[in-house]
Amino acid sequence: MAKLRDAGLPIARFVLSQPTLHPELRAVAYNWTEAKPAIVELRLPHGVETTQIYLSSPTRLIYDGTDMVRRRLEGDEEPSFPILQELKAEGHTDYLARRLVLTRGRSAMMAISTRRRGGFTDGDLAMLDAVLPSLATVLELRMVWNLTSTLLDTYVGHGAGERVLTGQIRRGSVETIPAVVWYCDMRGFTGLSDRLPGPFLIAVLNDFFEALAEPLGAHGGEVLKFIGDAMLAIFRIDERTSEAEACEMALVAAQLAVQGMRRLNRRRAGEAKPPLDFGLALHVGEVMYGNVGAPTRLDFTVTGPAVNLAARLEGMSGQLGRQLVVSSAFAARCPGEFVPLGRFPLKGMAEPQEIFAPA
Template identity: 45%
Template structure:
């Protein structure tokens, strides 16, 4: 069957790539199914990889790996100066440049200066390895590699099929890459949970829902003075050293970072089950951030750099979670009286000489050990509000 269809678009593998495969948006699911289709068509393939450089602040590329008897896995390669050096001695690097195909006989004795990956492939018991460049519509090139353990290697009909199916493979990989890029950009600039909602189509202005959540608002102290006195790069570095621990702490405890507002950060911890557990998670995140920033300040003091001073407030309440803005520019965020109250409580950090303040609702919902700092009239809030500070164990 393989010989009859090897150079024909009616080949079952190419037909699958052009039809059913298009519905498989998950890269791992696609790769596993692709391998099964090849083997069902009589192709004795033992290993397949896809390599796709992507737009990501930390990741250079992702690679899908399928191995016979082991299934699929995904490998992410971080953006690093060493990546270029690795690719310079790799058939994948050749494919990324639009070259190839590159075919390697793994049954031949190792040669000086050969591709570094070949030693690993020999240890896996593979005999033949071929890498193809996969062209995308934007002019870039990705990579597809196939290997077999059959000692005679791939035959002429299998190689003809591989060459014929590259355009169909390219279509599927490009759709997956575009979706991954869209999700990456949404996660990076909107947040993972909000980004997921946007990707699912929740983009209508005014669309949203009322949710119960812990609200986190932190604000850098003395930013105006810092922005007037620090060089640009030093100011950006300070902001990164401040936002980094905040973001890491929120993410580690299941929170969602919604936005940066100048030198402030708004985040939420949606309550899906037990409010007390969510409150404790948010408080743990706040204390984790305090420890990290304190450590960062010790480092900065040793370098003669300005300290990071901030205020942080935690509150719990109903918020409207959805899209606001114009017809052409929307912001997926939370709004409502609870958000406003959180901001007012945070503004009291300087007056009360505290880094972390809690609302009475937060203390009650989380059964938090806290001391009252008094009742205060807050701008835009009707009744006086009790404000608390956490009591640390020990």
């Protein structure tokens, strides 16, 4: 904006809007005004396109395919759009919105307004026409980067996505890291899948995973994958997070997940739906973190004995009548009180394992 203003374009307000491919967001807008020159980012959720604010705005016309919307704001005539009425009341004299044509049929929108008497001149518009192709190119590059980051965050997790973006994409590219391993699984899912139609079953899974993943993410955990009705996640131990801190964060998240499932089941009871049950196990140890899979289809995940042990512990939780169990290693390293539930042979484990539960 500074360069355009320095070149003589009398911009008082600038808005750049772009659609985005994001599970929670419909679009992102960037607003600039001469009164507050810092750019403000607005994240617009899905559904914004059905609101009255959007439907009664020039933005809708642009995204419906109109190339340009221009309205003079001087004079006695009342503007037809509410946003233009606000701009006129603030002393703006001219408004211009333009569609930015991107690749693959995509569009973005740029809107500017001025307070200069007489509005924009033909020379102003010619200057704007000259910079629009460059602006569209820069915006497209930013959109591609944001799209890539969003897709990786959504489908492989934030931490794994960052590693992929930095070039860790070779099959077998793994490192051994210390981490808390979280493994949980819904109980009775086979029976549900036999009884419920597909869309209802997916809704159950979404509710189930949301109740678990929300506290996990809020306390530093990273969901790595959903395996049918199971979820695998880690809490990394590094220079910023000690072993005890990671264990404590995982335990707090797990206890909040148990509470979240209770709330979900109260809601389901009010809807005359059966309750959902689950088991969750926490273990701490070293895992192999990186790319595993076929040459053309890789999975960024964790593997190793620590992951196997967490899965086996979760399998025992139902027999022990507990929703949350932890390994002896976790109980020894996590602040808090734990009660021993006994030593049990676990499939694939050379020695019986002692299992604990939070007191």
